[in-house]
Amino acid sequence: MRATIMLEVGSDIAEKCSAAAGIPVDVKNPDGADIQIGMREFVPTPDLKLVQTVSAGVDHINFRNFPDRVVFCSNAGAFSDSVAQHAFALILSSTNRICRFSSEIRSGTYRKDLVHTLYGETLGILGYGGIGQSCARIARSLGMKVLAYTRSRKNDGFVDRYADSPEDIMSDSSVVIIALPLTSATRNFVDRRLLKKFHGSIIVNVARADIVAREDMLEFLRENPGMLFLSDVWWNEPDIELPLPENSVVTPHVAGISQESMSTALMRACGNVRKYLDGKPEHVVNIKEYL
Amino acid sequence: MRATIMLEVGSDIAEKCSAAAGIPVDVKNPDGADIQIGMREFVPTPDLKLVQTVSAGVDHINFRNFPDRVVFCSNAGAFSDSVAQHAFALILSSTNRICRFSSEIRSGTYRKDLVHTLYGETLGILGYGGIGQSCARIARSLGMKVLAYTRSRKNDGFVDRYADSPEDIMSDSSVVIIALPLTSATRNFVDRRLLKKFHGSIIVNVARADIVAREDMLEFLRENPGMLFLSDVWWNEPDIELPLPENSVVTPHVAGISQESMSTALMRACGNVRKYLDGKPEHVVNIKEYL
Numbered sequence: 001m002r003a004t005i006m007l008e009v010g011s012d013i014a015e016k017c018s019a020a021a022g023i024p025v026d027v028k029n030p031d032g033a034d035i036q037i038g039m040r041e042f043v044p045t046p047d048l049k050l051v052q053t054v055s056a057g058v059d060h061i062n063f064r065n066f067p068d069r070v071v072f073c074s075n076a077g078a079f080s081d082s083v084a085q086h087a088f089a090l091i092l093s094s095t096n097r098i099c100r101f102s103s104e105i106r107s108g109t110y111r112k113d114l115v116h117t118l119y120g121e122t123l124g125i126l127g128y129g130g131i132g133q134s135c136a137r138i139a140r141s142l143g144m145k146v147l148a149y150t151r152s153r154k155n156d157g158f159v160d161r162y163a164d165s166p167e168d169i170m171s172d173s174s175v176v177i178i179a180l181p182l183t184s185a186t187r188n189f190v191d192r193r194l195l196k197k198f199h200g201s202i203i204v205n206v207a208r209a210d211i212v213a214r215e216d217m218l219e220f221l222r223e224n225p226g227m228l229f230l231s232d233v234w235w236n237e238p239d240i241e242l243p244l245p246e247n248s249v250v251t252p253h254v255a256g257i258s259q260e261s262m263s264t265a266l267m268r269a270c271g272n273v274r275k276y277l278d279g280k281p282e283h284v285v286n287i288k289e290y291l
Numbered sequence: 292m293r294a295t296i297m298l299e300v301g302s303d304i305a306e307k308c309s310a311a312a313g314i315p316v317d318v319k320n321p322d323g324a325d326i327q328i329g330m331r332e333f334v335p336t337p338d339l340k341l342v343q344t345v346s347a348g349v350d351h352i353n354f355r356n357f358p359d360r361v362v363f364c365s366n367a368g369a370f371s372d373s374v375a376q377h378a379f380a381l382i383l384s385s386t387n388r389i390c391r392f393s394s395e396i397r398s399g400t401y402r403k404d405l406v407h408t409l410y411g412e413t414l415g416i417l418g419y420g421g422i423g424q425s426c427a428r429i430a431r432s433l434g435m436k437v438l439a440y441t442r443s444r445k446n447d448g449f450v451d452r453y454a455d456s457p458e459d460i461m462s463d464s465s466v467v468i469i470a471l472p473l474t475s476a477t478r479n480f481v482d483r484r485l486l487k488k489f490h491g492s493i494i495v496n497v498a499r500a501d502i503v504a505r506e507d508m509l510e511f512l513r514e515n516p517g518m519l520f521l522s523d524v525w526w527n528e529p530d531i532e533l534p535l536p537e538n539s540v541v542t543p544h545v546a547g548i549s550q551e552s553m554s555t556a557l558m559r560a561c562g563n564v565r566k567y568l569d570g571k572p573e574h575v576v577n578i579k580e581y582l
Contacts, residue, residue, distance in 0.1 A: 081434050082408040088379075089387035089406075096380035099390035101542040110529040110543050115380075117373040117549040141432035143372050238401040251392040252401050258408040 003273055004029045005266075006038030007054070013266070020270035022277060035276075037269055044070070050276055054078070054269045056130070056256075059182040059208060063287045072285040073272055076181075077130030078265035079256030084134030086255035087177050087206045090230035091118075094202065094249060116201070119143035124173030124200075126166055126190070127180030131206065133158065135177050147173055166190075167197050174200035182208035183289040192216035202228045206255045209233040221245040294564055295320045296557075297329030298345070304557070311561035313568060326567075328560055335361070341567055345369070345560045347421070347547075350473040350499060354578045363576040364563055367472075368421030369556040370547030375425030377546035378468050378497045381521035382409075385493065385540060407492070410434035415464030415491075416441075417457055417481070418471030422497065424449065426468050438464055457481075458488050465491035473499035474580040483507040493519045497546050500524040512536040 003025045005014060011027070017037070018025040030036055030043045035050045042051050044066045051072045053061070058074045066072075093099060095116040104111055123139040125132040128150035136146045136158035149163045163169045166189070169176060176198065180186045190203075191213040198220075205212060214235045221229055222245070229248045232255040234240050244250055275281050294316045296305060302318070308328070309316040321327055321334045326341040333342050335357045342363045344352070349365045357363075384390060386407040395402055414430040416423040419441035427437045427449035440454045454460045457480070460467060467489065471477045481494075482504040496503060505526045512520055513536070520539045523546040525531050535541055566572050 081410045082406070085383065085409060085433055086387050086406065089383035089389050092376065092380035093384035093389040096377050096542070096545075098380050098384040098540065098542065099393065101545065102390065102540045105525075105531060105541045105543060106533075106535055108533055110531060112543050112545055112548070115373070115377065115545050115547075115549045117547075117551045118376060119372045119551070138429070138432045141429045142376055234396075240396060240401060242397075242399055244397055249389065249393045250396045251387070251389065252396060252403050254387075254392065254403055254406050256406075256408075257403070258406050260408045260410065 001034045001277065002026070002032070003035035003037055003052075003270075004033040006030065006036050006041050006043075007266075009266075013263075017266065017270040020267050021273040023273075025270070035273055037266075037273065042066075050273070050281075052269050052273050052276070054262075054265050056080070056083075056265075057181055057208065058285050059290060061290075063290055071276070071281065072287065073276065073281050074283040074285055075265055075269045075272070076283045078268050079261055080130030080134045082256040082258055082261040083131045083179075083206050084138055086232055086251070087131075087135055087179075087204050088138050090204055090206075090232070090249060090251070091175060091202060094228055094230060118175070121145070121174040122147055122172060122200075124163070124169035124176045125149070126169055126176065126178050127186075127207070128152075128154065128159070129179065129181070131179040132177070135179065144175075166194055170194055170197035171199065173198075175202045176200065176204065178203070178205045178207050178211055180207050180211050182211055184291065185289065186211050188213040188216075190217070192219070195220040198227070201226070202230060205229070205231040205233055207233065209235045209237065218245060221247050292325045292568065293317070293323070294326035294328055294343075294561075295324040297321065297327050297332050297334075298557075300557075304554075308557065308561040311558050312564040314564075316561070326564055328557075328564065333357075341564065341572075343560050343564050343567070345553075345556050347371070347374075347556075348472060348499065349576050350581060352581075354581055362567070362572065363578065364567065364572050365574045365576055366556055366560045366563070367574045369559050370552055371421030371425045373547040373549055373552040374422045374470075374497050375429055377523060377542070378422075378426055378470075378495050379429050381495055381497075381523070381540060381542070382466060382493060385519055385521060409466070412436070412465040413438055413463060413491075415439070415454070415460035415467040417460055417467065417469050418477075418498070419443075419445065419450070420470065420472070422470040423468070426470060435466075457485055461485055461488035462490065464489075466493045467491065467495065469494070469496045469498050469502055471498050471502050473502055475582065476580065477502050479504040479507075481508070483510070486511040489518070492517070493521060496520070496522040496524055498524065500526045500528065509536060512538050 001023045036042050037052045040060050056079050122145045124147045128148040145160045148159045149169045189211050232251045292314045296318050327333050328343045331351050347370050413436045416439045419439040436451045439450045440460045480502050523542045
């Protein structure tokens with residue numbers, strides 16, 4: 001068995017990957033390799049048995065190009081902590097008006113204003129996987145109550161209550177974080193009907209843009225100038241239609257992308273290759289959900 | 292016994308205060324009142340027995356104006372959660388470059404860059420009172436290790452290690468939060484000597500400007516353009532000397548000042564008046580430390 005990394009990495013990294021996976025690992029050499037490890041570029045070679053992604057999500061892969069025998073494993077949870085950090089960077093910079101205060105003072109205007117304390121408020125999380133869980137942990141440390149909506153409930157001590165429906169999340173939370181995977185079932189999941197239930201102050205998207213119905217959200221933001229949409233993703237990124245709504249804060253899909261998290265994620269992916277070879281792969285993708 | 296609130300509040304608030312303190316409480320009526328509750332304006336009347344601050348700190352009070360018999364109680368810890376939230380709003384907006392990304396995208400530039408994941412890094416806290424403790428809790432939720440320097444160690448489960456000296460905090464942390472009270476002993480506490488030990492990336496001040504030696508910090512920031520000073524306070528605020536160092540982010544002393552936190556803090560102050568009347572006041576100020 002041989003694996004190949006479909007990314008530009010040095011031989012030192014490949015060596016570490018080989019140690020983690022327990023088989024030879026080379027770089028960008030898919031011909032004859034049994035396993036491909038990478039972000040988005042994979043090749044349907046005759047020998048291919050496993051595709052292991054370094055990214056947490058797999059919605060960008062065109063599964064139809066690959067024969068049924070190829071197993072796909074995601075790296076779900078790999079970037080959870082750093083994505084959750086980004087979610088709270090978006091939230092806290094808004095509640096505490098950091099960008100406005102900082103630029104005002106820099107230009108000579110010292111003007112106090114109230115900030116928004118989250119202590120005692122409720123965070124609702126749509127999709128309680130790795131990212132949701134990390135967000136819950138941070139929210140609790142800020143004194144927030146946590147409400148979650150998910151298919152598979154976890155008893156991790158961070159959730160105060162599981163909601164029976166996404167409508168419950170929207171109606172009972174002052175801050176909502178969207179942390180669902182993008183599948184055929186979650187496309188346009190957050191739509192006009194769901195947004196109408198929301199009476200809080202902030203909606204955050206650190207997942208994929210298309211989980212939110214674009215026109216519905218833009219209309220919602222126009223009609224509710226006091227509500228904020230904080231998003232690391234945007235429809236049709238990187239070709240973003242301007243102007244952005246006044247009550248939005250957008251970052252260029254960078255959540256989780258740090259030097260530290262990338263190398264951690266690669267090693268985690270290689271560790272799962274080892275588990276696959278041992279017959280116990282984690283995060284096996286149910287391809288039907290993406291077709 | 293009668294208390295008076297030295298702040299512009301309505302009679303509904305005074306009524307709530309009276310319920311919490313267990314004695315009549317009126318508004319801005321110090322003549323003949325035994326107790327004054329307020330932020331910074333207090334009057335040394337002949338009847339005055341107790342000054343209870345709503346603010347957490349008492350460094351702004353001119354203790355020399357009051358006879359020795361007057362007891363001063365601070366409201367230490369009252370704003371801890373919201374001040375800690377502000378500290379992390381400053382930190383996360385910088386590590387995740389929220390202000391830059393947001394303004395770039397808004398003006399048509401979609402440019403990715405690495406963010407800085409805090410997971411696994413060390414937060415050093417100078418002064419482990421209520422604010423330090425709330426900061427430690429948030430840091431742990433982000434996967435950080437916590438190092439603290441304090442006179443009175445607490446076993447709260449949030450501190451990985453207590454440092455023997457402030458030098459240890461500086462040399463062993465990648466992020467340092469200053470959360471000391473300003474007393475005669477802590478004025479200019481963070482000086483050139485201490486700054487020289489720092490090899491991390493971010494220093495945060497959510498306490499008082501004068502805990503940091505001004506010229507030493509400005510020199511340090513000039514000499515270390517890659518390091519950041521994030522501060523809610525500034526020397527001689529609100530008259531701030533411009534230009535600010537490029538590698539600083541400053542907010543106008545707003546940490547903790549939210550609608551929610553102010554009313555919580557006032558009720559907490561009134562609760563301590565009740566404890567004083569019961570002979571068990573908390574947070575009695577050792578005035579010698581401030582002379």
